[in-house]
Amino acid sequence: MAFHVEGLVAIIVFYLAILAVGIWAAWKTKNTSSEGDRSEAIIVGGRDIGLLVGGFTMTATWVGGGYINGTAEAVYVPGYGLAWAQAPIGYSLSLILGGLFFAKPMRSKGYVTMLDPFQQLYGKRMGGLLFIPALMGEMFWAAAIFSALGATISVIIDINVNISVIISALIATMYTLVGGLYSVAYTDVVQLFCIFLGLWISVPFAMSHPAVTDIGLTAVHHVHQEPWLGSVNSLDIYTWLDNFLLLTLGGIPWQAYFQRVLSSSSATYAQVLSFLAAFGCLVMALPAVLIGAIGASTAWNETAYGVPDPMTKKEADMILPIVLQYLCPVYISFFGLGAVSAAVMSSADSSILSASSMFARNIYQLSFRQNASDREIVWVMRITVFLFGASATAMALLASSVYGLWYLSSDLVYIIIFPQLLCVLFIKGTNTYGAIAGYLFGLVLRITGGEPYLYLQPLIYYPGCYPDENNIYTQRFPFKTLAMLTSFFTNIIVSYLAKYLFESGTLPPKLDFLDAVVARYSREHMDKATLVKSDNIVLNELAPVNPRHSLTLSSTFTNKEAFNYVDSSPELSNTEDN
Numbered sequence: 001m002a003f004h005v006e007g008l009v010a011i012i013v014f015y016l017a018i019l020a021v022g023i024w025a026a027w028k029t030k031n032t033s034s035e036g037d038r039s040e041a042i043i044v045g046g047r048d049i050g051l052l053v054g055g056f057t058m059t060a061t062w063v064g065g066g067y068i069n070g071t072a073e074a075v076y077v078p079g080y081g082l083a084w085a086q087a088p089i090g091y092s093l094s095l096i097l098g099g100l101f102f103a104k105p106m107r108s109k110g111y112v113t114m115l116d117p118f119q120q121l122y123g124k125r126m127g128g129l130l131f132i133p134a135l136m137g138e139m140f141w142a143a144a145i146f147s148a149l150g151a152t153i154s155v156i157i158d159i160n161v162n163i164s165v166i167i168s169a170l171i172a173t174m175y176t177l178v179g180g181l182y183s184v185a186y187t188d189v190v191q192l193f194c195i196f197l198g199l200w201i202s203v204p205f206a207m208s209h210p211a212v213t214d215i216g217l218t219a220v221h222h223v224h225q226e227p228w229l230g231s232v233n234s235l236d237i238y239t240w241l242d243n244f245l246l247l248t249l250g251g252i253p254w255q256a257y258f259q260r261v262l263s264s265s266s267a268t269y270a271q272v273l274s275f276l277a278a279f280g281c282l283v284m285a286l287p288a289v290l291i292g293a294i295g296a297s298t299a300w301n302e303t304a305y306g307v308p309d310p311m312t313k314k315e316a317d318m319i320l321p322i323v324l325q326y327l328c329p330v331y332i333s334f335f336g337l338g339a340v341s342a343a344v345m346s347s348a349d350s351s352i353l354s355a356s357s358m359f360a361r362n363i364y365q366l367s368f369r370q371n372a373s374d375r376e377i378v379w380v381m382r383i384t385v386f387l388f389g390a391s392a393t394a395m396a397l398l399a400s401s402v403y404g405l406w407y408l409s410s411d412l413v414y415i416i417i418f419p420q421l422l423c424v425l426f427i428k429g430t431n432t433y434g435a436i437a438g439y440l441f442g443l444v445l446r447i448t449g450g451e452p453y454l455y456l457q458p459l460i461y462y463p464g465c466y467p468d469e470n471n472i473y474t475q476r477f478p479f480k481t482l483a484m485l486t487s488f489f490t491n492i493i494v495s496y497l498a499k500y501l502f503e504s505g506t507l508p509p510k511l512d513f514l515d516a517v518v519a520r521y522s523r524e525h526m527d528k529a530t531l532v533k534s535d536n537i538v539l540n541e542l543a544p545v546n547p548r549h550s551l552t553l554s555s556t557f558t559n560k561e562a563f564n565y566v567d568s569s570p571e572l573s574n575t576e577d578n
Helices: 005-032 035-047 051-062 065-076 087-108 116-122 124-157 161-207 234-250 255-263 267-296 316-327 330-368 374-398 402-426 432-447 479-503 518-526 560-566 570-577
Strands: none
Touching: 005 124, 005 161, 005 330, 035 161, 035 255, 035 330, 035 374, 051 087, 051 161, 051 255, 051 267, 051 330, 065 087, 065 124, 065 267, 065 316, 065 330, 087 234, 087 255, 087 267, 087 402, 116 124, 116 330, 116 402, 116 432, 124 161, 124 255, 124 316, 124 330, 124 374, 124 402, 124 432, 161 255, 161 267, 161 316, 161 330, 161 374, 234 402, 234 479, 255 267, 255 330, 267 316, 316 330, 330 374, 402 432, 402 479, 432 479
């Protein structure tokens, strides 16, 4: 394959345009935020992201390289087809559920990151534990899509994969570094437009290629391969449901999602953004579905690709760039490549910013440096953006099983963080003991279920498991959902058991080493009354006193917007602001 100068020039122009928009957004951040709230402006955009920009950036966070390439691959692969392309419906339902049940309580309480409610209720130790699967998910996701981008670019313009990965990562990291959420949000608008235009322009040209059979015919009839509509046989129905629930429910507890929710100007706007993004995800999946169908309807021996077909060559995951390269004119394939690059960058920058935001606020500031200045937090965030971006790039270049690691970390988000989020927002009475027990039970059940992508044999063989071609046992039983439910109910049961044992006196207060029951109860009442040890006291000595105004972990979460939401009268709001 020859080196294509035109393709390289097109990519350079596209990347420079994205970088220019990112720098402009960074300038906007600097000029619209005061010196005292610069870190919050970087994390949540000053909480003034409007519906248009917010809808674009939330959609673009999901419509990434994995979403576009993965949907096309699922539709193309014989035996799977559209029936197994779960991401469009799964992520759309995830956004709808997030908008209905999670966006309003998170935004109305004025949190800054997804981990804030965990640290507020369970303490900084638990916040640090939950940071681990959240960080793994973001980092491995960014690495996986950087890896996919490098392979895509190398297919079409034939340049070194490593160079394309490094340059793409540098561009995404650079504008995220200088502008935070503003840069990510405004570049997402440009990127989403490029994805939509680039893919839709490519579809008619690919569909009209002489080697392509009518996709309406190949949807239900065996022509070049099995029909691309696909089917789910009775043996795989539980696997299908397990994966679908993972996408739908496991797609909620991601910092990249809540960063957009918390940047909205109101709780209602946060809900509307979720619904808009759900619609956007479905619309943006349509060209990817069509490209996968075109790949399944093509006689590849009649194209420059030749024989054998992409499935036989084990290049099914590259079907989207292959269709662009071999079934479209050169200038159209370059335009489509820009669309794929946009999809990757729109997700990668979100992951990098999400990971750095959680570290700077929940680990560095709230766990170690509660008195850190705003300027210090900004610099910590910039350093971690660079470090996390470099780490994701290194994993994309060096790791051979990035996708396997991402699948496992995504499972941990679903199995560990989702039930914890349910408990912290909706179940009263849960505490740190239950949270830790639920965390450990979910983690153990997931790891012992095995992972074929990492060649990890299961320790627990659930009903229906079978060996694959590598002799690694694959589970048909929905053990991921079982692990999630176990984690959820363990949290509740252990929390209430610990509460009963301490409050009934069965266990002495000194055994409450996590300060989760007895000590917490004392702290809640410490500021309301004078505590005395003498029995010889006058009644008025127990009168309530004013609370202490000391800097505590919980006070860092206090936000006037939360109180404005509870009582939305204009008079009260004006009084608060003054």
